[in-house]
Amino acid sequence: MKKPESPRQIKTKTKKESLSREEQQKQLEFQKEAVVHLNSLYNYALHLTMNPDDAEDLVQETYLKAYRFFNSFERGTNCKAWLFKILKNNYINRFRKNSREPGKVDYDLIKDFYHSIKDTRSDTTEAESDYFHSLLHEEVYQALHSLPEEFREVIQLCDIEGFTYEEIANMVESPIGTVRSRLYRGRKLLRAQLEEYAKKYGFNTDTEDQ
Amino acid sequence: MNCKKARVLMSAAVDGELTLKEEQDFLAHLAECKECDEEYGEAKKTKMIIKERIVQFKAPQSLINSIMQLTSITAKEHEDTLLYE
Numbered sequence: 001m002k003k004p005e006s007p008r009q010i011k012t013k014t015k016k017e018s019l020s021r022e023e024q025q026k027q028l029e030f031q032k033e034a035v036v037h038l039n040s041l042y043n044y045a046l047h048l049t050m051n052p053d054d055a056e057d058l059v060q061e062t063y064l065k066a067y068r069f070f071n072s073f074e075r076g077t078n079c080k081a082w083l084f085k086i087l088k089n090n091y092i093n094r095f096r097k098n099s100r101e102p103g104k105v106d107y108d109l110i111k112d113f114y115h116s117i118k119d120t121r122s123d124t125t126e127a128e129s130d131y132f133h134s135l136l137h138e139e140v141y142q143a144l145h146s147l148p149e150e151f152r153e154v155i156q157l158c159d160i161e162g163f164t165y166e167e168i169a170n171m172v173e174s175p176i177g178t179v180r181s182r183l184y185r186g187r188k189l190l191r192a193q194l195e196e197y198a199k200k201y202g203f204n205t206d207t208e209d210q
Numbered sequence: 211m212n213c214k215k216a217r218v219l220m221s222a223a224v225d226g227e228l229t230l231k232e233e234q235d236f237l238a239h240l241a242e243c244k245e246c247d248e249e250y251g252e253a254k255k256t257k258m259i260i261k262e263r264i265v266q267f268k269a270p271q272s273l274i275n276s277i278m279q280l281t282s283i284t285a286k287e288h289e290d291t292l293l294y295e
Contacts, residue, residue: 030281031281031282035278035281038269038273038277039266039268039269040266042270042273043266043267056270056272056273059269059273060276060277060280063280063281067280137263137264140259140260140263140264141263141265144264155260158225159257159261160260160264160266164227165225165227180218180221180222181218181221183221183224183225184220184253187253187256187257188253190256190260191252191253191255194256194259
């Protein structure tokens with residue numbers, strides 16, 4: 001919204017040493033390009049940290065860094081991929097170095113986490129079919145998290161986030177062939193895991209949606 | 211194409227990352243190899259399950275607010291300045 005530049009405004013501007021046009025432009029662009037991926041980043045952070053508070057911190061840190069280095073982002077390339085990479089690095093620096101053993105899966109943590117998240121969603125009444133539905137959700141979640149991290153990560157980035165192999169290869173810093181083979185093996189493992197759960201609950205993964 | 215090669219390319223086939231030629235050869239192999247064909251079907255199903263069953267959550271309002279603040283707080287100051295007089 002443009003206002004005519006009255007002498008008074010100009011005076012106020014210089015006094016406050018306010019935003020250059022360039023900076024404003026940067027912010028608008030950042031909002032349009034980067035902030036739109038907030039939900040995706042949050043979910044990725046959740047997968048990594050298994051903790052909503054940590055996830056929130058991680059995302060904030062990521063956006064701070066991203067904003068600071070926004071000028072180094074190559075326009076026209078995939079901003080989401082760029083953000084994911086920053087987030088992953090932050091995650092490694094912040095969490096992996098200190099707390100849990102890398103790759104160790106805490107099943108109770110997953111169960112608790114999933115239930116705590118479930119409660120915050122607006123759920124419809126739990127009919128019996130819903131029970132099986134949501135049960136399968138959780139089992140899928142657990143199955144995914146039972147995978148070794150390098151398999152889980154590529155499945156997440158490919159199947160959930162929809163990145164290309166090239167983008168994934170860049171994010172995980174491995175050749176495309178490696179991404180391909182991890183996806184292949186990861187899916188095989190996952191399939192075996194899901195088979196187990198499906199049997200346990202008498203739910204055949206062949207008959208999909210009701 | 212033999213089974214070994216088909217398996218190497220299988221995930222790429224699932225994800226649409228094959229070249230046209232690779233895809234043709236791959237599908238031709240599936241047409242004559244029951245095992246690979248079955249495995250391909252299962253891989254596709256597994257991907258679908260992940261896509262559909264893993265829930266994506268909405269970022270909490272507190273996070274949305276702080277990110278919006280991050281990128282517009284200085285703009286807001288500027289705006290306030292303009293409005294002030």
